[in-house]
Amino acid sequence: MKRLVDHVATRSGTDRVFVDDRLELKGGSLIEVVERTRAEHSVFRGSSVGVCFSRGYETALALVALDGFAEQLLIVPPTSKPARVREFIDRTDTEFILGNRENLRTGGLRQYDIRNLCGLNGGLTQKEDDGNAGDRGTVCDTEWILATSGTTGTPKLVAHDLSSLLRTVKTDTKVGHTLRWGLLYDLCRFAGIQVFLQSLVGGSTLIFADHVESIDEQVNLLLSGNCNALSGTPTMWRRLLMSDQFENLSLRIATLGGEIADGQILKALQRTFPEAKISHIYASTEAGVGFSVSDGQPGFPATFLENPPEETEIKVSDEGLLHLRPPQPEQERYVEEGLTLTDGEGWINTGDVVERSGDRFLFQGRESGVINVGGNKVHPEKVENVIQEVEGVAQVVVRAKKSAITGNLVEALVKPSGNVEGEQELRSAVRERCNADLNNYEVPAVCKVVSSLEMNAAGKLVR
Incomplete structure (x- = not known):
């Protein structure tokens, strides 16, 4: 299986891969980042590395550099408090921290900063694409560890392999090359990882707007990057629609996730971007991407139970709880001993309650909420x-x-x-x-x- 850097290596060295308000990184320069990281920190090879940066741009660099090189990647949300970071480290036996946050409780672990390592503070010299990206050999199948939101208690840690994360990613690079994705999500969360992977593997440009708090600044950053594909929660979309400039985006793809997509927000997006393909995606950190709905209506068709649109099977229990069964359930697991992600048949209880209404199932909310x-x-x-x-x-x-x-x-x-x-x-x-x-x-x-x-x-x- 290709590692992330292998996908970058198939692109022209002058292709824009990552863009934010300060820097842009092209294919050749990204390969240089990977080579420097692996050459100057060979200690990361086969190790367990925590990634803890304050900005998505820096996290993205680390993920590309370490996938297939480190044995395990603990991806720490930038808003995690120091005590929580310490807890994550202890629960995963992390050996090194790659990050730039101050006052982290790393228990004596040395903290490396990829920005200084790769010269990003002073800018990189553009490298010509000579077809030789150095040592990109896969030494291991890296395990990616993501934290759940923890809204109902202590966050759980879920381990994925790259193939499970890429299960629904579109790989048509001819189409992908024409897309410029905007990142509003925290890259360290599952939804952010999905946008990042879709852009990188699909051959698109990724515009980082995850660190900008002002709505108008976010929109201006997306406009300046010619963003034409965007994903966000319904809450994010409602806030963006309040900006007078937002309708000036020429969106071809708009996706919603993370919260219930009600009829009002779907209609508002259809009015604002009549040419865009609008989909709401059901996914979770535990189960991965379950399915997407693109018919402009809330909920999902009841026919999905018999004919799921993706490889993931779907069922609803007698109590109205939505269950998913990925094609290879063993690819996801809880890190903690004693916690079981699936039942004996491979089904994952999502904890979301649905109710049938005619020929559709409508989301009612979280069972725990x-x-x-x-x-x-x-x-x-x-x-x-x-x-x-x-x-x-x-x-x-x-x-x-x-x-x-x-x-x-x-x-x-x-x-x-x-x-x-x-x-x-x-x-x-x-x-x-x-x-x-x-x-x-x-x-x-x-x-x-x-x-x-x-x-x-x-x-x-x-x-």
Whole structure:
């Protein structure tokens, strides 16, 4: 199997591979980065290496350099607190840290910085593509270790091999060469890894906008890089659509993932980018990419259970829980001893609840995120989807609020769009819509109008 650097070596030395607001790296220079890393740090060969950088650009360099060279890559999210990094190191027996974050608790492990190693601070001299990329020989099948989000507890560590990560990546480089992908996700998360691999293996250019916080700055960076393919959570897309310049992008591909893609956001993207192929992708760190839906509707067709669109099988339990069975379940595993990723038949319980409606299954939310209101189960995502349809609502988060009587109440935090005149009118409209479309116990007991909503490192709204 090809390693990542082998895919780079098939490209012209002058092809742009990575671009951000400071630097661009072409194929020949990226090969030079790999050669220097492997030559000057042969100690990484066959070792377990932690990758912990503050920017996606630097992480991408390390992944290309070390895939097929290091035996194991622990990919640490840049927002991880020092104590969490120390914990990840202990759980994986990591031997070296390649990164640039200060105050990491590495337990005495030396921290290497790929920027200084490869001369990126001063810029690289462009190397002519002479067809000889030095020692790119595969010494091992590198194991990639990714952390789950940990939203419901301590993050789990999931090990993949490269073939499982590439399972649904499109490899038509004739098409890929015309695409310029924008990266909004944290590259150290599964969704970011997928965009990175699709761009690199597909022969595209990757524009790094993951480190830019301002919406307008993100959009300007994507515009300057002529971005025409973009992936993000529904929360990310809603924020981007607030920018006056966003519609100036000429998108050919728009994908959504990480959260439920409701009808409103799908329609908004279809209106804004009528020529684009719009898909929402179901994936998880544990199961990898399960399937994608491109018919413009929320949820997925019931026919997917009998005829899955990808190699991954799909089933729904009697309790409404979505299960996936990858073609080779042994390619993914939990790192921790005693934790089993699959059942005896290779099925992975995703923890997501779906409900059949006609000829489709619609996502209701996470089983672990249910709000218990006096013994009744409320899925926050279901309530959010209803409120999101109210005119004047830009974004909404629904969460539990403690109650001495019922245990919990439902609370809605609503961010208004720019054309809302009064907060009281908006709250009344929300309550009216909820009373019409929801059960009594699902209707928010508290509705607050707020100026902003928090988004986590994975691009999801924080409850």
